[in-house]
Amino acid sequence: MAGFHEVRFPLRLALGASGGPVRRTDIVNLSNGREQRNQRWRDSRRSYDAGSGIRSTTDLYEVLEFFEARAGQLYGFRFRDPLDWKSCAPGGVVSAMDQILGAGDGATAAFELLKTYADFAGSWARRISKPVAGSVLVAVAGASKPAGSFAVDAVTGVLTFASGHVPPAGAVITAGFEFDVPVRFDIDRIDVSLAHFEAGRIPTIPLTEILP
Structure with a gap:
């Protein structure tokens, strides 16, 4: 897999992530009131938000370091789905x-x-x-x-x-x-908020699956 680093997103932060499978379906409403459904993607694609796992400035810095090491969206990495692993x-x-x-x-x-x-x-x-x-x-x-x-x-x-x-x-x-799930960051910018001493948050850290 091109542009991929065989490293895992910090596991303790992944455990607080939300997300799961995404599918893409076109729904066409017909003149008789019925609908026609067409599957656009053959396979589902996982999407996550790891922002909810951030609790401290240590967590903030760990994510920032990981983000910079992946050059934002450029390099993919491993992610442990908290439910399906x-x-x-x-x-x-x-x-x-x-x-x-x-x-x-x-x-x-x-x-x-x-x-x-x-x-x-x-x-x-x-x-x-x-x-x-x-x-x-x-x-x-x-x-x-x-x-x-x-x-x-x-x-x-x-x-x-x-x-x-x-x-x-x-x-x-x-x-x-x-x-693990092969993913990449779905943003090229990390917004950090220092809520109070020794605590902070990153409102959203979207990740999207890279299909093999």
């Missing part, structure tokens, strides 16, 4: 059986990490491009794979099986993992 539900424990990545054909060694959001009426598979290094667990046909039988690129989210461990035809590949 692992392959299972927020209160669950990551398991190698959490998410289906695909099925083997006996030759393909590389698979993208995916997280699927679904109910009985529909589903959407999200590509995970920024897994947390060392957090990925993998299983093939329900059997956990040991360390050394696969490698995960923490920069791209691609899982690659080692020679001799390529999934056989029809075998279902599953995985569990923690992950």
Whole structure:
């Protein structure tokens, strides 16, 4: 990913952030009173505001330093979504059986990490491009794979099986993992307000997801 720094926005500040997925839909009102809906974006795009996590001048300076090091909007970075940061539900424990990545054909060694959001009426598979290094667990046909039988690129989210461990035809590949969201600042200006001694705030710190 061009223009990206593999660093994470300060975690303690991210925990106070607000935001989530954004979709873009065109709604056309027809002459008969009905409406037609057209999906403009195939995938959702996360948007956050980290301003609410600022509590002290130490926090202010940490954000300013991080902002300057990224040159404003120029370089992307990792961000921990305070709610959605692992392959299972927020209160669950990551398991190698959490998410289906695909099925083997006996030759393909590389698979993208995916997280699927679904109910009985529909589903959407999200590509995970920024897994947390060392957090990925993998299983093939329900059997956990040991360390050394696969490698995960923490920069791209691609899982690659080692020679001799390529999934056989029809075998279902599953995985569990923690992950960050690739984002950038959505402003080129930070407005700082010193409310009183040793306290302050930045009214808004908008962040927007960079799609892989």
